[in-house]
Amino acid sequence: GAGVSQSPRYKVAKRGQDVALRCDPISGHVSLFWYQQALGQGPEFLTYFQNEAQLDKSGLPSDRFFAERPEGSVSTLKIQRTQQEDSAVYLCASSLRGRRAFFGQGTRLTVV
Amino acid sequence: SQQGEEDPQALSIQEGENATMNCSYKTSINNLQWYRQNSGRGLVHLILIRSNEREKHSGRLRVTLDTSKKSSSLLITASRAADTASYFCATVRGVGTDKLIFGTGTRLQVFP
Numbered sequence: 001g002a003g004v005s006q007s008p009r010y011k012v013a014k015r016g017q018d019v020a021l022r023c024d025p026i027s028g029h030v031s032l033f034w035y036q037q038a039l040g041q042g043p044e045f046l047t048y049f050q051n052e053a054q055l056d057k058s059g060l061p062s063d064r065f066f067a068e069r070p071e072g073s074v075s076t077l078k079i080q081r082t083q084q085e086d087s088a089v090y091l092c093a094s095s096l097r098g099r100r101a102f103f104g105q106g107t108r109l110t111v112v
Numbered sequence: 113s114q115q116g117e118e119d120p121q122a123l124s125i126q127e128g129e130n131a132t133m134n135c136s137y138k139t140s141i142n143n144l145q146w147y148r149q150n151s152g153r154g155l156v157h158l159i160l161i162r163s164n165e166r167e168k169h170s171g172r173l174r175v176t177l178d179t180s181k182k183s184s185s186l187l188i189t190a191s192r193a194a195d196t197a198s199y200f201c202a203t204v205r206g207v208g209t210d211k212l213i214f215g216t217g218t219r220l221q222v223f224p
Contacts (some may be wrong), residue, residue, distance in 0.1 A: 100160055101210070
């Protein structure tokens with residue numbers, strides 16, 4: 001595709017529900033990132049993949065958060081037992097090694 | 113946690129004026145990047161400056177980097193109403209990683 005695609009664009013989840021957010025990176029991009037952005041704040045790093053390897057997951061806030069990229073392309077961020085503090089925009093980005101990152105439009109998650 | 117801070121947090125100017133935003137960071141870096149984000153939209157890459165560069169230009173944008181002071185500035189000349197957005201700096205710390213650590217952002221409002 002022409003850019004990084006994220007789905008769904010909007011997600012409303014009841015507290016305690018599990019959610020899965022999808023990211024389709026730009027074809028051929030080795031690096032893939034997930035960020036969490038709260039309202040009025042800068043993006044906070046969650047996790048980073050090079051191909052299928054998850055090289056850094058230091059930003060995942062709890063063990064309820066899990067990310068995977070099994071074939072080195074599409075990635076899924078899963079949040080189990082969602083809580084209100086998980087409400088945020090989740091941004092995905094991809095890049096070639098050592099080059100600028102391209103961001104998707106994000107998924108706005110609202111936990112009610 | 114985020115790498116750095118930006119100031120001012122908010123900036124309001126008239127069209128035609130110049131806008132200057134500053135970014136400070138904490139650790140040594142490989143490169144520093146500036147991004148723009150319109151309300152409710154994804155992040156758009158503006159410019160990348162490497163740690164061995166001191167100044168870079170792109171159209172109406174001028175970025176400087178002072179590694180001794182761990183700071184960078186973004187200057188937008190002859191601003192337009194369409195420049196209204198939030199601006200973030202982001203750093204890549206070392207070789208072998210493309211992980212971006214974002215600052216807190218500056219919200220720029222340009223009045224026509």
